[in-house]
Amino acid sequence: MSDKAVKTAVTPANHVPPPARFSAGVRKGNILQVAGQVGFLPAEEGKPPTPAGPTLRAQTEQTLSNVKAVLEEGGASWEDAVMIRVYLTDTAHFAEFNQIYDAYFAELEQPPAARTTVYVGLPAGLLVEIDCLAVLG
Amino acid sequence: MSDKAVKTAVTPANHVPPPARFSAGVRKGNILQVAGQVGFLPAEEGKPPTPAGPTLRAQTEQTLSNVKAVLEEGGASWEDAVMIRVYLTDTAHFAEFNQIYDAYFAELEQPPAARTTVYVGLPAGLLVEIDCLAVLG
Amino acid sequence: MSDKAVKTAVTPANHVPPPARFSAGVRKGNILQVAGQVGFLPAEEGKPPTPAGPTLRAQTEQTLSNVKAVLEEGGASWEDAVMIRVYLTDTAHFAEFNQIYDAYFAELEQPPAARTTVYVGLPAGLLVEIDCLAVLG
Numbered sequence: 294m295s296d297k298a299v300k301t302a303v304t305p306a307n308h309v310p311p312p313a314r315f316s317a318g319v320r321k322g323n324i325l326q327v328a329g330q331v332g333f334l335p336a337e338e339g340k341p342p343t344p345a346g347p348t349l350r351a352q353t354e355q356t357l358s359n360v361k362a363v364l365e366e367g368g369a370s371w372e373d374a375v376m377i378r379v380y381l382t383d384t385a386h387f388a389e390f391n392q393i394y395d396a397y398f399a400e401l402e403q404p405p406a407a408r409t410t411v412y413v414g415l416p417a418g419l420l421v422e423i424d425c426l427a428v429l430g
Numbered sequence: 431m432s433d434k435a436v437k438t439a440v441t442p443a444n445h446v447p448p449p450a451r452f453s454a455g456v457r458k459g460n461i462l463q464v465a466g467q468v469g470f471l472p473a474e475e476g477k478p479p480t481p482a483g484p485t486l487r488a489q490t491e492q493t494l495s496n497v498k499a500v501l502e503e504g505g506a507s508w509e510d511a512v513m514i515r516v517y518l519t520d521t522a523h524f525a526e527f528n529q530i531y532d533a534y535f536a537e538l539e540q541p542p543a544a545r546t547t548v549y550v551g552l553p554a555g556l557l558v559e560i561d562c563l564a565v566l567g
Numbered sequence: 568m569s570d571k572a573v574k575t576a577v578t579p580a581n582h583v584p585p586p587a588r589f590s591a592g593v594r595k596g597n598i599l600q601v602a603g604q605v606g607f608l609p610a611e612e613g614k615p616p617t618p619a620g621p622t623l624r625a626q627t628e629q630t631l632s633n634v635k636a637v638l639e640e641g642g643a644s645w646e647d648a649v650m651i652r653v654y655l656t657d658t659a660h661f662a663e664f665n666q667i668y669d670a671y672f673a674e675l676e677q678p679p680a681a682r683t684t685v686y687v688g689l690p691a692g693l694l695v696e697i698d699c700l701a702v703l704g
Contacts, residue, residue, distance in 0.1 A: 324494030329683030414686030549688030
């Protein structure tokens with residue numbers, strides 16, 4: 294490593310731009326932090342941010358895909374994730390969320406990340422938000 | 431440190447298994463992340479996860495004990511904790527929670543961790559969830 | 568870096584003391600974690616913690632000022648922040664919060680931090696809480 298770690302914004306192409314002055318991800322040294330992602334489809338010129346669908350499944354799969362895009366743009370992968378924070382809006386979604394999550398991560402080679410799941414308010418129409426901390430090898 | 435940091439799952443014996451594909455803790459390099467812990471008693475064959483009791487005190491003490499077990503299994507201790515995230519369900523619990531917390535940490539030698547406390551929804555019957563980030567010396 | 572990273576409490580002068588055994592910030596190695604800050608004015612002898620005002624703007628500006636004080640006391644600045652966690656109490660505050668946030672960070676030279684915003688409960692009278700993870704260069 295050089296003497297001075299550089300901080301780099303991580304911005305996947307086609308990602309919906311953050312609604313304020315923050316980065317979709319940021320890397321400094323071996324730390325890669327992914328900002329809270331929701332289930333927005335890739336950005337389309339002239340269209341407002343649009344969720345992948347109204348269902349927990351559609352939004353969770355898109356959200357995970359959005360987190361993954363930031364990890365990969367930052368030179369990492371799910372294998373490097375040490376913490377995944379999951380924000381749901383309804384405790385009744387926990388079991389289905391875990392099924393979707395487990396299927397998504399079925400083929401991990403490294404140990405899975407730690408995780409915390411809590412139930413919060415999110416903007417209308419959004420059922421899930423996920424962020425992630427990765428440590429690069 | 432070797433060229434390549436290895437990611438290791440941290441799983442205390444007798445810990446209730448996580449309800450999805452995540453680790454109770456994960457260590458990579460000098461970073462140890464403890465997943466959100468609740469007040470479940472040690473696992474017993476054939477029994478569902480069982481909280482230590484209905485009270486804030488019983489659950490908080492068990493939750494802290496569960497976090498500590500992950501820290502220790504990962505080669506760390508509370509002295510290495512830099513951030514403790516506390517999720518309560520009721521702002522009326524704050525004062526009592528702090529009393530329990532302060533008594534628990536009365537004998538720390540290192541400076542206490544930073545902490546954030548917010549009020550969220552948790553699965554029925556659970557009053558507290560705690561996770562922790564540690565940096566090893 | 569020496570063989571053994573030292574953990575140091577970060578406590579700005581005039582900061583309202585934490586209500587329990589935790590530090591306003593803590594630094595270990597190149598990691599600086601700022602505890603959840605709210606919009607309390609600087610401490611005054613004999614007075615209880617007092618929010619800067621009832622409005623989102625007053626509290627947000629004071630909260631950001633309090634986070635900044637911890638960053639600076641720990642030898643860092645906003646330029647080193649990799650993650651800013653924002654806790655609001657009402658989704659209707661999102662747009663105004665972002666305006667205040669963007670104005671505050673208008674002159675960053677480094678890429679902005681990642682951010683996650685969720686809606687939680689906070690103690691009566693408080694509209695915003697913010698914590699921050701920084702990685703020093």
